[in-house]
Amino acid sequence: MTVDQSPAWLALKSHAQSLSNKHLKEMFAEDPQRFAKLSFSAAHCLADFSKQRITDDTLQLLIGLAEQQQLPQKIEALFTGEHVNTSENRPALHTALRQPKETPLVLQGVDISKEIHCSLERMEALVEQIHNGQWRGYDGSPIKTVVNIGVGGSDLGPLMTCRALNLFTTDDIRDIELHFVSSMDGSQLARLLNQIDPASTLFIVSSKSFSTIDTLANSNTAREWLVNASGLPVELISQHHFIGVTASPAKATEWGIPEKNQLHFWDWTGGRYSMWSAIGMAIALQTGNQNFRRFLAGANLMDTHFRTAPLTSNLPVLLAMVGIWNINFLNIHAHAILPYDGRLEHLPAYLEQLEMESNGKCVTLTGEKLNYATCPILWGEVGPNAQHAFYQLLHQGTESVMCDFIAPALRYQGHGDELKAQHQLALANCLAQSRLLALGDSVLEDAANAPSHKRYRGNQPSTTIMIDELTPESFGALIAMYEHKVYVQSVIWEINPFDQWGVELGKQVATSLLDQFSNPTTTTDSSTEGLIRFVQQQRQEAGS
Numbered sequence: 001m002t003v004d005q006s007p008a009w010l011a012l013k014s015h016a017q018s019l020s021n022k023h024l025k026e027m028f029a030e031d032p033q034r035f036a037k038l039s040f041s042a043a044h045c046l047a048d049f050s051k052q053r054i055t056d057d058t059l060q061l062l063i064g065l066a067e068q069q070q071l072p073q074k075i076e077a078l079f080t081g082e083h084v085n086t087s088e089n090r091p092a093l094h095t096a097l098r099q100p101k102e103t104p105l106v107l108q109g110v111d112i113s114k115e116i117h118c119s120l121e122r123m124e125a126l127v128e129q130i131h132n133g134q135w136r137g138y139d140g141s142p143i144k145t146v147v148n149i150g151v152g153g154s155d156l157g158p159l160m161t162c163r164a165l166n167l168f169t170t171d172d173i174r175d176i177e178l179h180f181v182s183s184m185d186g187s188q189l190a191r192l193l194n195q196i197d198p199a200s201t202l203f204i205v206s207s208k209s210f211s212t213i214d215t216l217a218n219s220n221t222a223r224e225w226l227v228n229a230s231g232l233p234v235e236l237i238s239q240h241h242f243i244g245v246t247a248s249p250a251k252a253t254e255w256g257i258p259e260k261n262q263l264h265f266w267d268w269t270g271g272r273y274s275m276w277s278a279i280g281m282a283i284a285l286q287t288g289n290q291n292f293r294r295f296l297a298g299a300n301l302m303d304t305h306f307r308t309a310p311l312t313s314n315l316p317v318l319l320a321m322v323g324i325w326n327i328n329f330l331n332i333h334a335h336a337i338l339p340y341d342g343r344l345e346h347l348p349a350y351l352e353q354l355e356m357e358s359n360g361k362c363v364t365l366t367g368e369k370l371n372y373a374t375c376p377i378l379w380g381e382v383g384p385n386a387q388h389a390f391y392q393l394l395h396q397g398t399e400s401v402m403c404d405f406i407a408p409a410l411r412y413q414g415h416g417d418e419l420k421a422q423h424q425l426a427l428a429n430c431l432a433q434s435r436l437l438a439l440g441d442s443v444l445e446d447a448a449n450a451p452s453h454k455r456y457r458g459n460q461p462s463t464t465i466m467i468d469e470l471t472p473e474s475f476g477a478l479i480a481m482y483e484h485k486v487y488v489q490s491v492i493w494e495i496n497p498f499d500q501w502g503v504e505l506g507k508q509v510a511t512s513l514l515d516q517f518s519n520p521t522t523t524t525d526s527s528t529e530g531l532i533r534f535v536q537q538q539r540q541e542a543g544s
């Protein structure tokens with residue numbers, strides 16, 4: 001029996017019908033205790049689900065569905081290293097990366113906790129060397145600029161976290177100018193290479209597979225730039241200017257990164273779950289090793305909550321199940337991520353990969369085609385800016401959208417009144433928008449008399465996630481909460497969130513097209529051929 005035919009699913013379906021005419025404004029009017037009943041806190045985070053189209057019964061039925069799908073056992077399976085990534089027959093042990101050293105985790109007879117901490121300590125030693133000015137470029141200059149070259153999971157997590165924690169640093173670290181380069185067309189790198197000094201620049205090539213063409217193309221360009229600038233042999237340049245972070249050491253060596261400049265992680269760490277490994281080196285470089293440890297500790301706090309709290313008060317579980325309710329029972333297939341804090345500007349892009357690459361699947365773990373919806377389309381933007389861009393659609397468009405509003409309760413502690421006032425302004429806007437989305441223009445006394453183009457229908461569901469303050473701990477916990485949310489949803493949908501076969505064929509086809517620009521031989525399709533011809537004509541006219 002598929003999950004959508006199961007008793008718990010069918011019960012939710014009829015419950016959804018019984019609520020179909022109920023507006024959020026009625027739900028609030030009927031129960032003044034809504035917030036108290038439907039908001040939950042753990043690990044620096046508070047999640048308010050009261051603006052979701054749910055009742056106490058909905059939550060009970062959703063928990064029933066989670067139990068029916070054996071969620072508690074599946075959570076244990078994740079933490080204990082069972083092969084939850086079935087198509088690649090391996091565990092997904094990102095939670096192990098943030099466990100304290102003294103917690104053993106034995107995998108095929110090996111205590112991986114030891115290996116993890118060994119790699120973490122090696123990374124910390126390299127970070128210290130760079131901070132101390134002991135890592136030197138080809139002419140003896142201490143490193144001043146570090147460029148992380150990576151893409152997807154080897155870019156988005158460190159980039160997001162470096163921006164989020166940009167105020168966190170420790171006194172003992174030297175200021176390092178940090179850049180991120182990901183795009184295969186070379187546009188980020190070309191701009192950067194004009195501005196930085198080769199002799200004091202270090203490149204971190206971050207790639208789990210060390211075969212991603214985007215990253216290798218950027219790394220080749222960077223290496224060529226260094227060789228040309230220094231006039232030195234490539235081996236010497238690689239020794240002084242390249243660190244490789246990878247789960248494929250042989251490939252890194254083959255590319256030319258000496259072993260002493262390599263940091264390793266494991267194939268059981270999914271790319272989009274990897275910033276807790278040495279892939280997070282840029283974070284440690286910017287915030288200091290201690291703050292990186294605080295970030296891991298925050299994630300571990302959420303892990304412990306996820307593993308031990310009852311389903312009924314378990315934040316990642318509730319976040320996931322409310323999502324299931326919206327997607328599968330209210331037919332909402334768009335999800336906006338709206339942080340009300342500019343430091344979280346890269347959170348939407350990070351969650352786009354985390355959620356859509358993980359759960360954008362249409363077959364079950366056993367390969368059967370699904371006939372229910374899985375991951376919705378996720379997008380987002382810093383909330384205050386998005387208000388001036390796409391909130392029109394949220395308020396008056398024809399699509400139902402679920403939103404996550406995310407904000408810190410405290411900000412600018414120790415700063416002047418002006419900045420504190422700006423924080424309050426952002427919070428007021430955050431609360432105003434979710435209130436209006438939920439209640440519509442019933443928040444006004446005489447809205448019914450307004451012309452239709454000025455009406456706000458409301459009833460758009462949202463969750464508000466507040467963290468106490470944006471710190472390495474709270475940020476680690478917030479991200480871990482989303483990771484676990486994704487896992488819970490995958491358990492309900494019976495899909496594998498840890499593979500991404502859907503991105504592979506595009507890479508193959510691109511490789512097969514490379515030659516076609518100079519030597520069109522094979523027949524593709526009229527569109528591809530026409531576009532290649534257009535490029536060739538342009539090249540001929542430009543004489544290139």
Ligand SMILES: O=P(O)(O)OC[C@H]1O[C@H](O)[C@H](O)[C@@H](O)[C@@H]1O
Pocket residue numbers: 151152153154206207208209210211212215271272357500503
């Ligand atoms: O870290 P890498 O092996 O270079 O992979 C980088 C990224 O590219 C792939 O195509 C995947 O879609 C991502 O999941 C991955 O994070």
